[in-house]
Amino acid sequence: MATTTDVRGEPATLNNDEILRYSRHLIMPEVGMEGQQKLKAARVLCIGAGGLGSPLALYLAAAGVGTLGMVDFDVVDYTNLQRQIIHTTADVGRKKLESAGDKLKAINPFLNLRKFETKLTSENALELFRQFDIVADGTDNFATRYLVNDACVLTGKPNVYGSIFRFEGQASVFATKEGPCYRCLYPEPPPPGLVPSCAEGGVLGILPGLVGVMQATEVIKLILGKGEPLIGRLLLIDALGMKFRELKLRKNPDCPACGTHPTVTKLIDYNEFCGIRGEEKPVESSVSEIQVEELKRRLDAGEPLFVLDVREPHEYQICNIGGHLIPLGDLPKRVHELDSSREIVAHCRSGVRSAKAVAFLRQAGFRKVHNLAGGILAWADRVDPKMPKY
Amino acid sequence: MAKIHIPTPLRQYADKHATVEVNAGTVGEALTGLVSKHPDLRRHLYTDEGKLRAFVNVYLNDEDIRYLQKEGTALKDNDSISIVPSIAGGSQDIDEVANLRIVELNSALPTCCCPACCC
Ligand SMILES: [Zn+2]
Numbered sequence: 001m002a003t004t005t006d007v008r009g010e011p012a013t014l015n016n017d018e019i020l021r022y023s024r025h026l027i028m029p030e031v032g033m034e035g036q037q038k039l040k041a042a043r044v045l046c047i048g049a050g051g052l053g054s055p056l057a058l059y060l061a062a063a064g065v066g067t068l069g070m071v072d073f074d075v076v077d078y079t080n081l082q083r084q085i086i087h088t089t090a091d092v093g094r095k096k097l098e099s100a101g102d103k104l105k106a107i108n109p110f111l112n113l114r115k116f117e118t119k120l121t122s123e124n125a126l127e128l129f130r131q132f133d134i135v136a137d138g139t140d141n142f143a144t145r146y147l148v149n150d151a152c153v154l155t156g157k158p159n160v161y162g163s164i165f166r167f168e169g170q171a172s173v174f175a176t177k178e179g180p181c182y183r184c185l186y187p188e189p190p191p192p193g194l195v196p197s198c199a200e201g202g203v204l205g206i207l208p209g210l211v212g213v214m215q216a217t218e219v220i221k222l223i224l225g226k227g228e229p230l231i232g233r234l235l236l237i238d239a240l241g242m243k244f245r246e247l248k249l250r251k252n253p254d255c256p257a258c259g260t261h262p263t264v265t266k267l268i269d270y271n272e273f274c275g276i277r278g279e280e281k282p283v284e285s286s287v288s289e290i291q292v293e294e295l296k297r298r299l300d301a302g303e304p305l306f307v308l309d310v311r312e313p314h315e316y317q318i319c320n321i322g323g324h325l326i327p328l329g330d331l332p333k334r335v336h337e338l339d340s341s342r343e344i345v346a347h348c349r350s351g352v353r354s355a356k357a358v359a360f361l362r363q364a365g366f367r368k369v370h371n372l373a374g375g376i377l378a379w380a381d382r383v384d385p386k387m388p389k390y
Numbered sequence: 391m392a393k394i395h396i397p398t399p400l401r402q403y404a405d406k407h408a409t410v411e412v413n414a415g416t417v418g419e420a421l422t423g424l425v426s427k428h429p430d431l432r433r434h435l436y437t438d439e440g441k442l443r444a445f446v447n448v449y450l451n452d453e454d455i456r457y458l459q460k461e462g463t464a465l466k467d468n469d470s471i472s473i474v475p476s477i478a479g480g481s482q483d484i485d486e487v488a489n490l491r492i493v494e495l496n497s498a499l500p501t502c503c504c505p506a507c508c509c
Contacts, residue, residue, distance in 0.1 A: 184449060190475070236474070
């Protein structure tokens with residue numbers, strides 16, 4: 001059952017330049033003049049101009065989607081370039097929307113690009129979504145994911161979903177009239193302390209390309225009303241095994257958002273819903289801190305400080321200050337390697353994991369433990385500028 | 391024998407295995423067998439009361455067990471069970487994620503120790 005959504009198909013005519021540009025679409029029966037006009041009339045909102053948003057927006061612009069909205073308020077940095085292919089080295093430091101906008105207009109000057117330099121919030125989402133036909137979710141956190149889902153359900157806009165994790169991806173189409181929504185699958189987010197998370201973070205650079213192009217494909221199919229969209233199906237992508245699996249999703253009659261008696265009737269505070277308490281500092285202030293300059297001075301003076309590095313072994317390979325390596329996750333079972341009578345300075349990349357380590361060691365009876373404020377990043381900034389940062 | 395697919399985020403609690411084979415009559419027994427082989431997985435799959443957590447979906451082949459006989463669903467030979475947790479990955483940068491997460495210092499065991507989530 002090919003399912004069409006209510007994409008507003010106002011007639012849009014193509015000029016001769018557009019006919020030439022889209023000729024490889026026009027000569028295939030699945031698109032043709034009628035389909036190309038639907039693409040031109042369509043309005044797609046892309047949330048995020050990052051890993052997923054890059055290929056998504058590039059392909060939608062090239063394919064002739066008439067109106068493309070982009071929501072982002074971030075700035076391009078060097079670590080984005082490994083996967084966010086809409087941005088180039090010269091764009092580092094620019095607003096992502098400016099950078100992406102240049103590329104999209106260069107690919108297709110006929111594109112009507114609408115830039116929203118803002119964070120998507122419960123206050124602006126409904127008004128924004130109402131101006132578009134389809135929403136493509138390229139976000140990366142639970143709070144925005146639930147916000148996008150609920151706003152799509154409330155405004156009746158299909159949510160073309162993609163998510164990536166290291167070398168695994170998920171894709172689906174949620175919140176169509178007849179199909180399930182994200183909350184049918186996951187009514188509530190995991191509590192923050194128990195997020196099933198990664199021993200090693202990061203993402204394979206090509207993976208957002210793979211998943212973002214799948215999202216673009218689904219957007220185009222929804223606009224054309226052709227093929228079998230991923231409605232009611234969750235596609236699992238394993239790029240290492242290059243295996244694709246598909247799970248059936250059902251519309252849950254008890255779904256809080258799209259069920260028969262929905263309890264989600266307006267947008268809520270999604271940060272609170274996901275257990276994220278505003279600007280709260282993650283590091284407990286009672287953790288004793290030491291600055292990188294002081295550590296350097298005391299080490300140079302030959303003081304018997306014990307430096308404990310709680311990062312992962314592959315991070316140690318990138319750069320280290322010669323600390324004793326015990327990854328945070330292994331600390332409870334390797335705590336016997338440490339001498340509680342010695343003064344210990346724990347560090348990680350930026351100071352968050354090592355704060356946990358210090359708190360754990362204090363509970364375990366260690367009295368002279370300090371957290372290196374700012375971690376090895378601060379060391380690279382203020383002590384050893386030759387040290388690589390990551 | 392049924393095969394249980396372990397998703398990437400949980401593999402660290404299952405000796406890095408992508409799949410685990412168990413002998414069991416039902417989905418519930420298979421999961422019990424899995425957590426007895428890999429006890430670190432228990433708190434990620436079950437609540438303290440021993441119920442499957444709401445954000446962990448379990449599939450038998452391509453069907454959600456909530457729409458079958460839940461954990462009592464019978465297993466046939468060569469069935470495959472998938473654990474599908476919600477993942478938050480998008481294109482995030484390491485420090486953006488750190489800002490979004492509160493660190494629970496009250497738990498003695500660090501729950502997570504990755505550069506993407508914690509630092
Ligand atoms: Zn739903």
